[in-house]
Amino acid sequence: MLRIAVPNKGSLSGPAGEMLHEAGYQQRRESKELRIVDPTNEVEFFYLRPRDIAIYVASGQLDIGITGRDLLIDSGAEAEEILPLGFARSTFHYATKPGGIGGLADLAGKTVATSYEGIVAAHLRDNGIDASVVHLDGAVETAIQLGVAQVIADVVETGTSLRNAGLEVVGEPIMKSEAVVIRRTGTGAADETVEPKVQQFLRRLQGVLVARTYVMMDYDCRVEQLEKAVALTPGLESPTVSPLHNEGWVAVRAMVPSKEAQRIMDDLYDIGARAILTTAIHACRL
Ligand SMILES: Nc1ncnc2c1ncn2[C@@H]1O[C@H](COP(=O)(O)OP(=O)(O)OP(=O)(O)O)[C@@H](O)[C@H]1O
Numbered sequence: 001m002l003r004i005a006v007p008n009k010g011s012l013s014g015p016a017g018e019m020l021h022e023a024g025y026q027q028r029r030e031s032k033e034l035r036i037v038d039p040t041n042e043v044e045f046f047y048l049r050p051r052d053i054a055i056y057v058a059s060g061q062l063d064i065g066i067t068g069r070d071l072l073i074d075s076g077a078e079a080e081e082i083l084p085l086g087f088a089r090s091t092f093h094y095a096t097k098p099g100g101i102g103g104l105a106d107l108a109g110k111t112v113a114t115s116y117e118g119i120v121a122a123h124l125r126d127n128g129i130d131a132s133v134v135h136l137d138g139a140v141e142t143a144i145q146l147g148v149a150q151v152i153a154d155v156v157e158t159g160t161s162l163r164n165a166g167l168e169v170v171g172e173p174i175m176k177s178e179a180v181v182i183r184r185t186g187t188g189a190a191d192e193t194v195e196p197k198v199q200q201f202l203r204r205l206q207g208v209l210v211a212r213t214y215v216m217m218d219y220d221c222r223v224e225q226l227e228k229a230v231a232l233t234p235g236l237e238s239p240t241v242s243p244l245h246n247e248g249w250v251a252v253r254a255m256v257p258s259k260e261a262q263r264i265m266d267d268l269y270d271i272g273a274r275a276i277l278t279t280a281i282h283a284c285r286l
């Protein structure tokens, strides 16, 4: 049975559960459940604090886990990212009062408050900056007002928390994060019993990612226009082209990125394609 760690709380928890559900896995019915077994898919899910997941996975007790890239790196655990999942996106920034600090070099001698001590200490070290780090559990934006630090380093999503605290970012983002699937460093092909199950799990999640970002497009066009039409809708490998009963016309079917679907429909219409429609993809294996 594959043993998988899933975030039990916070920004990652809801979207992770939804993605697993879409991938056909049974999920817990109420938020207090800490472990469930999905016998059909032969998977055991452990609902753990997102911050702890890399540690469990690195210990080898759990085969894989879903956590944030920033949490994985912050933990310093012997685990590696094997699939980015596209949700819980954030950037990680230093921030301070406007006019307080011009750039990275000005952090020298300052105190930086953060919940991500591992990331910050490594970043300061790599940049040769001698600053102290104070660890806080959360709401770090307030640390400056209350005089605990002159600078913070925190997750920024919309930027609302920084604005509300009257702070602005310093320099470039330290890192970009999103939810990721992780496993213990150096495992993989070596483990013949677990590896096929891990690969099947990853294929299922990849299927959900594709179903979320692509739609199926169908249309009819004249044979003379086919090459132009196919250039607009190349599909993932190549579009399916079928003859229509009316001679000189073909039906074309291809997957297109959802974000571009409306523009592609306009362009197809302009070259004479008709009966252009899109349908949602519920699941797929590429
Ligand atoms: N607005 C956000 N706030 C915090 N974390 C976010 C946000 N958006 C995305 N994330 C990501 O979610 C992960 C943090 O999740 P975690 O559950 O530890 O904190 P949280 O969502 O702030 O919840 P809590 O503060 O209640 O513990 C990180 O990978 C982080 O990059």
Ligand SMILES: O=P(O)(O)OC[C@H]1O[C@H](OP(=O)(O)OP(=O)(O)O)[C@H](O)[C@@H]1O
Residues within 6 Å of the ligand: 137, 138, 139, 140, 141, 154, 155, 156, 157, 158, 159, 160, 161, 162
């Ligand atoms: O850029 P934004 O959209 O404002 O999101 C980022 C904020 O959200 C998180 O805080 P959270 O609400 O989780 O509180 P916490 O600091 O106590 O964890 C994070 O620590 C930032 O403060």
Ligand SMILES: [Mg+2]
Residues within 6 Å of the ligand: 138
């Ligand atoms: Mg938080």
